[in-house]
Amino acid sequence: MPLGSLDRTPPPFFRQGPSALTRLVFFASVAVFLMAADTRLGLGQPVRAIVAMALHPIEVVLLAPVRGAGTAGDYFGGIAQARMDVEAARAEARRQAERALPVEQLLHENAQLRGLLDLRERLALRSHAAEVLYEASDPYSRKVVIDKGEQAGLLQGSPVVDARGVLGQVTRLYALTAEVTLLVDRDAAIPVLNRRTQQRNVAYGAPASDGMELRFVAANADVRDGDELLTSGLDGVYPPSLPVARVISLERRTQNDFARIGLQPLAGADGVRHVLVIDPIGTQMPARPDVAASAASAATGRVNPRRPPSTPGVRP
Structure with missing residues (x-):
């Protein structure tokens, strides 16, 4: 090195290579390239699979205490819950036994009273399960068609019910099919019984309001909003005590002798898929005495003594 000159370059041992900014730009570019290549070509998937396979035993070992603690907690919690369920079941069994004793006693007393009064046992209703196919296209009536008909044993006038109450009548x-007239049809009518007051009446369809109404009820009659109406069972068609409708509106007009009572049917046709068709109870009851006597007279060739023979050409 000549005298009078100053060399400011560092010795080769202390040289640092590229600058920090250059390295940042290079490695950022490499990272962006690898991310783009992995997204487009999936180059990193084999690497990730190998790393995951290598780390899986370590994960299992590290998670074993956590899983063991959770399993032990579930085990002891299940034992406690099972004990609680057993106690609840025993308490419910005791309550059911306490309820069953009076019921059995009442059934026994009922059987004794029926035997004493010589009453006939309650009718065993015959029924047929059916499915609603479609609603009739007549805009002036409310009817649906079901997939059971005369070949399935259905009878004319059979009541049709669903899980909520009476739907209509065949x-x-x-x-192979049958047409069911709904209770909201303008030509539908059904005898009902007020559950609260035990008063009988007839409910008619009101298609204008998509509901029903009670007609010819006195303005001062004991009827309230929310009263539930059931079938009375006196028409020989509907079994008794089937839910029919509920009172939703009551208007007592002073200028009229009758009240205007609106009803909401409990069974709606919208959304109903499966129904139950019940044979009319009149088909399961014994024949009336005059009908039975007429049938016996016709069978034996005798004339009914209650009715004189008619003379030809003269109306009896």
């Missing part, structure tokens, strides 16, 4: 029979 009004037309075909070989």
Whole structure:
């Protein structure tokens, strides 16, 4: 090195290479390239699979205490819950036994009273399960068609019910299908009984309001909003005590002798898929005495003594 000159370059041992900014730009570019290549070409998937396979035993070992603690907690919690369920079941069994004793006693007393009064046992209703196919296209009536008909044993006038109550009545029979007139139809009518007051009446369809109404009820009659109406069972068609409708509106007009009572049917046709068709109870009851006597007279060739023979050409 000549005298009078100053060399400011560091010795080769202390040289630092590229600058920090250059290294940042280079490695950032490499990272962006690898991310783009992994997204487009999936180059990193084999690497991740190998790393995950290598780390899986370590994960299992590290998670074993946590899983063991959770399993032990579930085990002891299940034992405690099972004990609580056993105690609850025993308490419910005791309550059911306490309720069953009076019921058995009442059934025994009921059987004794029926035997004493010589009453007939309650009718065993015959029923048929059916499915609603479609609603009739007549805009002036409310009817649906079901997939059971005369070949399935259905009878004309059979009541149709669903899980909520009376839906309607079979009004037309075909070989494989049947037409059911809903309670909200304008031509529908059903005898009802007020559950609270035990008063009988007839409910009619009101298609204008998509509901029903009670007609010819005195303005001062004991009827309240929310009263539930059941079938009375006196028409020989509907079994007794089936839910029909509920009172939703009551208007007592001073200028009229009758009240205007609106009803909401408990069974709606919208959304109903499966129904139950019940044979009319009149088909399971014994024949009336005059009908039975007429049938016996016709069978034996005798004339009914209650009715004199008619003379030809003269109306009896």
